[in-house]
Amino acid sequence: MIELRDVCKKLGTRQILAGLSLHVPKGMNYVLMGPSGTGKSVTLRHVIGILKPDSGSVQVGGLEVPTMDRDDLMALRRRMGYLFQNGALINWLTVEQNVALPLEEHSSLSKSAIADRVHEVLRMVGLDQAKEQYPPSISGGMKLRAGLARALVTQPEYVLYDEPNAGLDPIISHQIHDLIIEVRDRLGVTGLIVTHSRACATQCGDRIGIIEHGKIAVEGTVAEMLASPHPLAKAFLGGGSD
Amino acid sequence: MNLFTLTGEAIRTRIDSAGFVLDLLVRAFGSVRILPRRSRFLFDMAFNAGVRALPVTMVVAAFAGAILAMQTGIELKRFGDTGVLGTITALSMCREMGPFITAVILAATVGSSMAAEVGTMKVSDEISALEVMSVDPVNYLVLPRIVALALMCPTLTVLSDLVGIFGGSIIAQQNLGVSQSRFWMSAQDALVSSGTLLPKEVYVGLLKALVFGIAIATVSCAAGLRASGGALGVGLAVQTAVRNSVLLIIVLGFIVTWFFYFLNG
Numbered sequence: 362m363i364e365l366r367d368v369c370k371k372l373g374t375r376q377i378l379a380g381l382s383l384h385v386p387k388g389m390n391y392v393l394m395g396p397s398g399t400g401k402s403v404t405l406r407h408v409i410g411i412l413k414p415d416s417g418s419v420q421v422g423g424l425e426v427p428t429m430d431r432d433d434l435m436a437l438r439r440r441m442g443y444l445f446q447n448g449a450l451i452n453w454l455t456v457e458q459n460v461a462l463p464l465e466e467h468s469s470l471s472k473s474a475i476a477d478r479v480h481e482v483l484r485m486v487g488l489d490q491a492k493e494q495y496p497p498s499i500s501g502g503m504k505l506r507a508g509l510a511r512a513l514v515t516q517p518e519y520v521l522y523d524e525p526n527a528g529l530d531p532i533i534s535h536q537i538h539d540l541i542i543e544v545r546d547r548l549g550v551t552g553l554i555v556t557h558s559r560a561c562a563t564q565c566g567d568r569i570g571i572i573e574h575g576k577i578a579v580e581g582t583v584a585e586m587l588a589s590p591h592p593l594a595k596a597f598l599g600g601g602s603d
Numbered sequence: 604m605n606l607f608t609l610t611g612e613a614i615r616t617r618i619d620s621a622g623f624v625l626d627l628l629v630r631a632f633g634s635v636r637i638l639p640r641r642s643r644f645l646f647d648m649a650f651n652a653g654v655r656a657l658p659v660t661m662v663v664a665a666f667a668g669a670i671l672a673m674q675t676g677i678e679l680k681r682f683g684d685t686g687v688l689g690t691i692t693a694l695s696m697c698r699e700m701g702p703f704i705t706a707v708i709l710a711a712t713v714g715s716s717m718a719a720e721v722g723t724m725k726v727s728d729e730i731s732a733l734e735v736m737s738v739d740p741v742n743y744l745v746l747p748r749i750v751a752l753a754l755m756c757p758t759l760t761v762l763s764d765l766v767g768i769f770g771g772s773i774i775a776q777q778n779l780g781v782s783q784s785r786f787w788m789s790a791q792d793a794l795v796s797s798g799t800l801l802p803k804e805v806y807v808g809l810l811k812a813l814v815f816g817i818a819i820a821t822v823s824c825a826a827g828l829r830a831s832g833g834a835l836g837v838g839l840a841v842q843t844a845v846r847n848s849v850l851l852i853i854v855l856g857f858i859v860t861w862f863f864y865f866l867n868g
Binding site for chain 2 (some may be wrong): 409435436439444467
């Protein structure tokens with residue numbers, strides 16, 4: 362379970378989050394939408410503990426993230442995966458080495474077991490052929506898929522997706538959506554997804570929340586949000602916004 | 604904002620930066636037990652640093668030794684005492700010029716590149732990615748770089764010293780009429796006169812180089828880790844890294860010299 366209560370955060374002079382609250386039950390995907398610059402990625406960074414709120418509570422699995430000490434936070438992060446907007450791959454490592462990195466750092470698996478696991482997730486995201494390539498030589502979509510493979514390789518309990526289909530063509534996008542759904546259904550992973558994509562929100566989400574002025578302006582199940590008369594719901598989930 | 608506020612803010616920022624650098628150094632050495640796992644990366648870094656800086660360092664060292672011999676030789680010739688030219692060149696190179704030249708070149712070539720690499724990683728979320736994977740950026744990125752420069756700066760300094768003295772010997776022979784054998788004998792006398800296993804002039808110089816190497820890598824990585832705001836931020840990080848490294852090289856060089864030659868006899 363992921364829960365944020367009355368989270369406020371100011372970056373510089375700008376109030377990014379102003380009392381944001383949301384609740385993601387275990388094994389569900391929560392989609393966070395909203396205009397650019399309204400604090401969606403900032404919300405994810407609070408959940409993973411990169412940012413600390415000025416006030417409010419951020420809990421993951423019942424643990425209060427902002428007050429955790431470094432070791433506890435590291436331990437919690439090992440149970441989480443994070444997909445960055447651009448993949449955030451390490452440039453001097455190959456795709457395969459990037460994906461293997463969290464396992465090499467933390468798991469007690471043998472080299473061959475790590476290689477097998479890496480091979481498996483790379484096949485899942487359709488990057489098996491590009492495993493020897495370095496990030497600067499692959500496309501943005503491939504970087505994103507490699508980032509997704511890296512987020513999933515440790516079989517996390519929670520995955521935070523920051524724009525999981527940004528820059529992807531519709532076919533690959535659809536594959537990624539299927540993967541997010543499969544990860545939730547088969548492994549019971551709890552997901553928090555930031556996206557602007559209507560297709561991603563409606564296909565992958567169990568609940569959708571739309572953020573405005575630093576807090577959730579409208580929230581509900583996919584069906585409720587599709588039927589909502591709220592202007593933001595109409596703007597983000599109305600036909601043709603994808 | 605008035606003048607006092609601006610001054611206070613500037614001082615606070617400097618203290619904050621210095622604290623960050625010190626904290627980084629302590630954290631890096633605190634995680635030194637992880638170093639064997641980073642050995643491949645460490646050797647890559649050390650090799651790159653050596654290869655990148657070696658040609659320039661050697662050229663500069665040769666000319667520095669030559670200039671030193673030339674300038675000193677002009678005066679010594681007036682007093683008819685050019686026989687000590689080897690001593691003066693060797694002592695100057697080993698005590699000060701060798702470590703200083705090597706460190707400044709390392710700061711400009713390797714330090715700037717470290718700041719750019721780490722800074723680019725910072726602004727493109729790669730550092731955050733390491734953190735969310737529970738990989739400590741300090742032991743993954745910073746520690747191998749510090750150890751690499753701590754190894755390479757003294758290594759290059761030894762070569763610098765030798766090439767610098769060689770440069771001086773050429774000038775001594777060609778322009779001042781001091782034979783090679785006389786020059787090298789004089790240099791050797793100066794360096795082994797202390798009777799210790801490693802002459803003081805050499806080990807103080809090497810200690811300086813070690814301190815410079817650690818300082819350059821720490822300051823450069825710190826500048827990179829504090830980069831923000833895209834390409835402009837990376838540019839500023841490089842500028843900060845080189846400026847602070849050169850400043851530290853001079854200040855630390857003074858402190859080490861003062862400690863070994865004045866405080867400690």
